[in-house]
Amino acid sequence: MTVSLSAELWPDVQPEAARRLMLAGVESFARRGYHATTTRDIAGGAGMSPAALYVHFPSKAALLFAISKSGHEQTLALVENVVARKAGPAETIRELTQDFVAWHARRHTVARVVQYELQALPEKELAVVAELRRRIEQTVRDVIGQGIADGVFTVPDPWTAARAVLSLGVDVARWYTDRTRQSPAALGRDYGELVLRMLGAG
Amino acid sequence: MTVSLSAELWPDVQPEAARRLMLAGVESFARRGYHATTTRDIAGGAGMSPAALYVHFPSKAALLFAISKSGHEQTLALVENVVARKAGPAETIRELTQDFVAWHARRHTVARVVQYELQALPEKELAVVAELRRRIEQTVRDVIGQGIADGVFTVPDPWTAARAVLSLGVDVARWYTDRTRQSPAALGRDYGELVLRMLGAG
Numbered sequence: 001m002t003v004s005l006s007a008e009l010w011p012d013v014q015p016e017a018a019r020r021l022m023l024a025g026v027e028s029f030a031r032r033g034y035h036a037t038t039t040r041d042i043a044g045g046a047g048m049s050p051a052a053l054y055v056h057f058p059s060k061a062a063l064l065f066a067i068s069k070s071g072h073e074q075t076l077a078l079v080e081n082v083v084a085r086k087a088g089p090a091e092t093i094r095e096l097t098q099d100f101v102a103w104h105a106r107r108h109t110v111a112r113v114v115q116y117e118l119q120a121l122p123e124k125e126l127a128v129v130a131e132l133r134r135r136i137e138q139t140v141r142d143v144i145g146q147g148i149a150d151g152v153f154t155v156p157d158p159w160t161a162a163r164a165v166l167s168l169g170v171d172v173a174r175w176y177t178d179r180t181r182q183s184p185a186a187l188g189r190d191y192g193e194l195v196l197r198m199l200g201a202g
Numbered sequence: 203m204t205v206s207l208s209a210e211l212w213p214d215v216q217p218e219a220a221r222r223l224m225l226a227g228v229e230s231f232a233r234r235g236y237h238a239t240t241t242r243d244i245a246g247g248a249g250m251s252p253a254a255l256y257v258h259f260p261s262k263a264a265l266l267f268a269i270s271k272s273g274h275e276q277t278l279a280l281v282e283n284v285v286a287r288k289a290g291p292a293e294t295i296r297e298l299t300q301d302f303v304a305w306h307a308r309r310h311t312v313a314r315v316v317q318y319e320l321q322a323l324p325e326k327e328l329a330v331v332a333e334l335r336r337r338i339e340q341t342v343r344d345v346i347g348q349g350i351a352d353g354v355f356t357v358p359d360p361w362t363a364a365r366a367v368l369s370l371g372v373d374v375a376r377w378y379t380d381r382t383r384q385s386p387a388a389l390g391r392d393y394g395e396l397v398l399r400m401l402g403a404g
Contacts, residue, residue, distance in 0.1 A: 031321075033235030116318060116376070119233075155399075160384075160392050163377070168366060171373040174318070175365070182362075190362050197357075198400040 009110060010070055018056040020046045022070075025063045029113045034064060034120040064117060065125040071107075071114030072132035078103060079139050089147030090201045096140065097165060097195045098188035104172040105184035111173035137162055147199065154200030165195050211312060212272055220258040222248045224272075227265045231315045236266060236322040266319060267327040273309075273316030274334035280305060281341050291349030292403045298342065299367060299397045300390035306374040307386035313375035342367055349401065356402030367397050 006019035013019045024045030028037040039060050043053040057063040082096040104111045121129060141162040147153035155161040168191055182190075196202045208221035215221045226247030230239040241262050245255040259265040284298040306313045323331060343364040349355035357363040370393055384392075398404045 032237040035234040035238030036236075155396070157392070160389075161396065164370060164393065164396055167370055167373040167377070170376070171369040174372070175369070187362075190359070191366065194357070194363065194366055194400050197402060197404075198396050200399060200404065202399075202402065 009107070013066070013070070017046075017048065017052070018066075021048070021053055021056055021063060022067055025060075026067055026110050026113050029064065029067075029117060030109045034060075034113075034117045039063075061120070061122050061125065064113070064120060065122075065129075067110070068114050068117065068121060068125075068129050069132070071110055072129055072136070075100065075103060075114075076132050076136050076139075079136055083139060083143060089143055089150060089152050090196060090199075092143050093140075093147065093153075093165070093199065093201075094192040094196055096143065097169065098185075098192040100166070100169040100188075101172055101191045102184040102188035104169050105176045105180070105187050108173045108176045111170075115170050115173055137166065140165055144199065147201070152201050155198075161199060164198065168195065211309070215268070215272070219248075219250065219254070220268075223250070223255055223258055223265060224269055227262075228269055228312050228315050231266065231269075231319060232311045236262075236315075236319045241265075263322070263324050263327065266315070266322060267324075267331075269312070270316055270319065270323060270327075270331050271334070273312055274331055274338070277302065277305060277316075278334050278338050278341075281338055285341060285345060291345055291352060291354050292398060292401075294345050295342075295349065295367070295401065295403075296394040296398055298345065299371065300387075300394040302368070302371040302390075303374055303393045304386040304390035306371050307378045307382070307389050310375045310378045313372075317372050317375055339364055339368065346401065349403070354403050357400075363401060366400065370397065 006016070006023040010019050010022060013022065021042060024042045025037075028041050028045055037060070039053050040050050042060070042063065043050045046053075053063075057066065078099045079096055082092055082099060085092070085095070087095065118126065118129065141158050144153060144155065144158040144161050144165075148155065148158060153161075172187065176187075193202065208218070208225040212221050212224060215224065223244060226244045227239075230243050230247055239262070241255050242252050244262070244265065245252045248255070255265075259268065280301045281298055284294055284301060287294070287297070289297065320328065320331065343360050346355060346357065346360040346363050346367075350357065350360060355363075374389065378389075395404065
């Protein structure tokens with residue numbers, strides 16, 4: 001657990017102590033689950049006292065929310081950045097899949113918390129994250145819808161196809177480990193090809 | 203939580219009290235995670251005393267293993283049953299995807315425990331489950347490999363393709379809920395078509 005890793009994961013979070021707590025939170029939640037983790041565990045993991053944790057996060061739920069919100073914002077930004085390049089539906093879906101898959105491989109521990117601990121979020125915080133998820137799905141759906149309209153993709157239902165594309169990426173967080181031979185970038189490229197075929201543009 | 207549901211989930215487990223404990227275990231593990239669940243929670247959920255739980259399962263880990271092993275045996279059987287029909291690689295992959303996806307939708311709560319609590323299994327028990335997982339992956343890979351050899355499928359790497367096929371099915375357990383409009387069978391059919399396209403036989 002290094003300062004540079006937490007700065008890489010959360011470049012927008014200040015101060016460094018808050019990032020250190022988020023990293024300790026990710027490690028504890030991923031290992032034992034949210035409910036079995038105490039604020040004492042997290043503070044200890046970050047080399048801090050429980051009181052020091054509360055300076056930065058009012059509760060364990062607030063820490064989870066910070067991790068979850070940041071992860072969803074990062075993946076939404078990644079998807080929106082690809083779309084902003086306006087490369088046409090096929091190239092857009094290929095790059096979007098590559099980047100989304102590679103993120104879930106490279107950040108697999110963070111991604112597990114982001115994708116599998118949603119039900120632990122309090123209602124208001126869940127609503128914020130759900131809106132980010134809705135925007136991610138809508139963006140992918142719109143690209144696929146445009147590809148269908150352009151005659152580039154041949155799938156019958158853009159919603160089901162968008163869900164399948166995102167599902168392939170999310171599930172990488174479940175099975176990818178530091179021992180996986182294929183690099184995140186190489187896996188992203190392979191999945192980009194598979195997704196283009198799936199949509200009828202292979 | 204009814205007797206008939208637990209009998210439907212685990213027809214081979216006897217007596218009924220053991221099935222009732224497995225169902226209470228699934229519900230607790232899915233809601234709060236394995237580590238935050240006590241044997242007292244599980245026994246209470248089954249309307250039994252903690253002592254009564256130990257008559258059937260020597261530990262919380264033994265109960266998790268029973269749930270995990272049964273889930274993996276059921277999905278392996280499902281995959282092997284489709285292959286045994288010898289319908290050719292394309293039809294086999296279509297039916298296999300349908301059944302695997304529909305199982306993860308219909309049994310989404312059980313499937314979440316089966317797919318996401320592997321790391322909580324003790325070493326020996328994990329080895330048993332890992333072998334079942336290896337057989338599932340190998341079976342799917344072999345069908346895809348046969349399809350490539352027959353010129354029916356055009357994917358370059360049967361391992362990556364097999365992983366993607368299974369990944370699409372497993373991830374259904376994460377997002378499918380009782381409120382999802384599409385039925386497990388309809389979702390299975392849609393995914394069967396998407397997978398055939400992905401393999402180059404759409």
